[in-house]
Amino acid sequence: MLKAKERPVPAVSRLAEFLKGRAVLLEYLVYAVCGFILSNAFLLGQLAPFGVSFTAAGKKDRTTAAGAGALLGYLFSFHPENNTRYIAAVALAIAVKWFLPQQMMQKYHRWMAPAIAFGAVFLPGAALASLRGYLLYDVVICLSESVLAAGTCFFFYRAAEALLRREKLATLNGKDVSCLTITYALLVMALGSFVVGDVSIGRVVAVVTILLAAKCGRESGGAIAGVTAGVTMGILGGDFSFLAAAYGFGGMLAGMFAELGSVVQALVFVMVNGLTALIMGSEYQAYSVLYEIFLGAVLFLLIPSSAVRSLIFWGRQRSDAFSKTAREVVLSKLKFASAALSDIGETTRQIYQKIGAAKSGTMADVFGTSADIVCKSCPQKSVCWGEQYHSVMDGFNNLTEVLRRNGKVTAEDFSGYMGEHCTGKWELANEICTGYERLSGRQAARAQAQNLRGVVTDQFQGMSGMLDSLAQELTGIEQAEFPLADRISALLDRENFSPISVSAYTDQTGRLTVEAAIPSFKLARMNQTSMTLWLSDLCQRKLQLPAVSEVENASHLRWIERTAYAVETAKIQHSCDGQNVCGDALEEIWDGRGRVHLLLSDGMGSGSRAALDSAMTVCLLKKLVTAGFSFDSSLKLVNAALLIKSEEESLSTVDVATVDLYSGETQFLKAGAAPTFVYRDGSVVKVEASSMPAGILKGVDFAKRRLKLHEGDWIVMLSDGMLLGGSDWIFDQIKLSAKKSAEELAQDLWQTAQKRRPDGHDDDASILVCKIVDKR
Structure with a gap:
């Protein structure tokens, strides 16, 4: 018997597995490199707690990589004479992150990382200050540096979370963008310390990122990136304060000309910054800036256009525009349907009132019809309906009460002139009874129809009000949070709840609402308290336990922000x-x-x-x-x-x-x-x-x-x-x-x-x- 050969693993699959394993190593390498770079970011030439902050900001499995990079950065720093306390601070941050219980870190992660950064910088600084006798200057510097470390740790933490979600820049909220901007500024400031000849690597990177921001975000993106990078270069030290205006103005103009192509955009930026450097800078600074701008512009032009397009965030704007248009269409349809149903109800009521008044029958109709049938062949007709007209009408009126009381009349019920002289009162009584029965039947049917019409009218108006309620609720939705909904859907899917639909939106008061539908049989295994805590962390809002409703084998959960x-x-x-x-x-x-x-x-x-x-x-x-x-x-x-x-x-x-x-x-x-x-x-x-x-x-x-x-x-x-x-x-x-x-x-x-x-x-x-x- 021949032994079946094992099917070889396709080369594509092997390559995918290889890259997947390397992706984890690449992520740790990025953390180590960032830790190394940030440890060389010196504020005002002497404060550099940013390597410690970055180490404390990472999750437990990434802390070691970030800390190793930061330690190397402090050991081989451009200013190694004052880095002993930072080395001790990094070691302390790594130790605390590893020895604190994982459950505590997850529960209080939002403020735990900044607290670790604060303590790691403060304790070595306080120990060093004690050797000098706790001078006021040393204490103030130590506290200020510790607060700075805690704040930047928070920014690093939020920025890392935003990047790990692998979302486009346009889908991030304002807080995440701010944290990314500050992180970018600190990285540029750190890279500014790395110089090759007369060229600052930090300023070259700043030029590339400004041009990319101008390409993606037009005038506003270029101006924000330019001002951020320019101010950072000024804080770094040296006489480069003019770069804040040059980078900012150049970034704005580059954004304005972005539609004409990358080459035109780069030329505009080079011209603006070159003229500014020649006018405001010294000869040495002018040549250095010109080299850096030219090199950065060339590197920008070498970036593939496909990579640049992937950064442009028109997708969110089109989605928002489509969502807004769809909402306006739905609102218009709901309001139109509501008005139409209300008009139908009111028109039905008005028409019925007019028709009902025109066709209403009375006792006079019964007596008149009966008299026409019986009296037309009577020889005494001219006397009764002539000189004795009032007497005859009194007789008929007297029968009205008898009919209402007994439901019928007989010949003995006739009184007065009619009782004494009417020769056809037996036949007349029979006709009146027949007519009264028909009248009673018509009135009963009309009353029943009136009730039904009233019920239908109320239903039309009720449905009109319901559609109006839906329109008002849709009007209250200020903004749909599509990226947040995607993250919530991913969380529910990861926890095996198989979400059917997920939506997140803010109302006109700025409050967040999260709605999700899952299969009904999966609701029993959901710990609603834990899920609410997870969603609160994910949404960065305090949510309360969901309201649950069942519709068509699906459980609909609705989370809102915690009430007062x-x-x-x-x-x-x-x-x-x-x-x-x-x-x-x-x-x-x-x-x-x-x-x-x-x-x-x-x-x-x-x-x-x-x-x-x-x-x-x-x-x-x-x-x-x-x-x-x-x-x-x-x-x-x-x-x-x-x-x-x-x-x-x-x-x-x-x-x-x-x-x-x-x-x-x-x-x-x-x-x-x-x-x-x-x-x-x-x-x-x-x-x-x-x-x-x-x-x-x-x-x-x-x-x-x-x-x-x-x-x-x-x-x-x-x-x-x-x-x-x-x-x-x-x-x-x-x-x-x-x-x-x-x-x-x-x-x-x-x-x-x-x-x-x-x-x-x-x-x-x-x-x-x-x-x-x-x-x-």
Whole structure:
């Protein structure tokens, strides 16, 4: 039997594996080189803590490489006489990074690295100052240098994170760009110390980066890079302060001419800086700067155009423009559809009112039609409808009450002239009964149709309001954070949650919202607390636990920034006469938008029917409000649902308190509900309004009121079963229990209400209390 030959590994795969292994080594080499360069960045000719800062900024596995480079840089420095304390500081930073628990480093990583940098620079500096007797000058220098090390460590940390994400410059936020700019400035300053002949490597690198920035970022990019590099050269020392103006102005002009090509751009920069050097610099400085500018321009032109194009960040701008256009189109469509639905509802109502008025039947029509049929062949017609007209009409009018009372008339019901002289009253009675039955049927059908038309009209207006709510929510989105959404998606995918969709955006107040959808079966294994902490670190915002909703086998999670306030709630319910169910329904809704909605609904009567109406009202409102629709539009749909739920009369009150947990602004909405009591600033306010409950009339609306609440304020919502003994006692009871917990306040109110019930009368009763808590 022949042995099968092993299939050779393709050369491409071997090369990929080789590069993959070398990529890690290359990353460590970059850290070592940067550490070496930054250790030679001397501020004002004597302060050089930047190698220590860079060592402390790296993660644990990269600290050794950065520290090795920094140690070599301090050992072979251009100013080695004062570097002993920096060498000790680097060794101390490496030791601390390696021996601190990894869990602590991850938990407090944002400020742990700057703290290590501060301590590593301060301790050797303080020891050296002690040898000199703690002179004030030495102490101030030591503290200043330690603070500088901590600050630059933070910049290095953020810059390294931004680069490791491998994002284009345009997708970075302002803070990351600032940290990259400062890191670039320090690297240029460090490279400025490396001189080959009369040429400074730092200034050559500065020229190349200024031209690249001008090519990618046009005028603003070139000017920012130029001013940064020029100021850095001035801080480095020597009489090169004129470079700040030369580099800045030259970078701006190079950006303006970038559209004409790299050659024109480089020539403009060389001309501006060459003239500035010849006019403002000495002869030695002029020639040095000219050499450096020329060399930097040549190196810039040698960079492949494909590499330059990869730095140009038009992709984000086009994406933003497309997103903005798409949002405007969607908003326009939503508003148009909302207006159209509202117009349909209003037009339907107006047309029906006109047609209904034109076709409405009356008792006069019944009597007139009956008289036409019976009296037209009667020989006494001219007498009855002539000289006895008023007597005949009185007789017909007298039959109206009989018809309404009995539903029919007989010949014996005729009175007066008609009872004595009418020879066809038996036939006339039969015709009147027939006509009245037809009239009653038409009126019943018309009433039913009117109710249905009213329900449909309410539904049109409710849907119109819903579309308007969606439009308002979209309008509130200020900016979509696409790069952040990509990073969040990568995090969820790395944790094996298989995200279906991820979005991140800021609203008009600058607050961040993160939304993600994952398969429902994966939600159970998510530690929402840990995930919230990870996302907070990733987004650099304090987020709170997500609001979760289920839609089509997907779990939708919504994270928002941490609110200023929280609420402490308690509820008590009592069933009338010990029945199994209570006719009231309570609900506390967190909508995932920084608001909490407190709902109380009281169904008509008590028992199962009342419980069904109130539970249906609360359930529908919860679903609609959680989906992002307003209470006004939701109430119209709930009202329509109650009207068509059954042939029996159904109604329920709606009591809502919506608390904005960012500002404390609270809105109270009432539809036939009992008063709400608000404890604020040591006094109790009664919030009540006249409005109809849902399910009894078409076109029901909320009565509204707004109040501003703060820490320690209370909201007390009650059903009418709590007010059988009046409401005056509630003011004093809330004041007496205001310092207690929510559960204790609810119990105090319930016990007092029981004692004040008149004649032992019982009813369904509910209490929902809410305390505003400051969690800042």
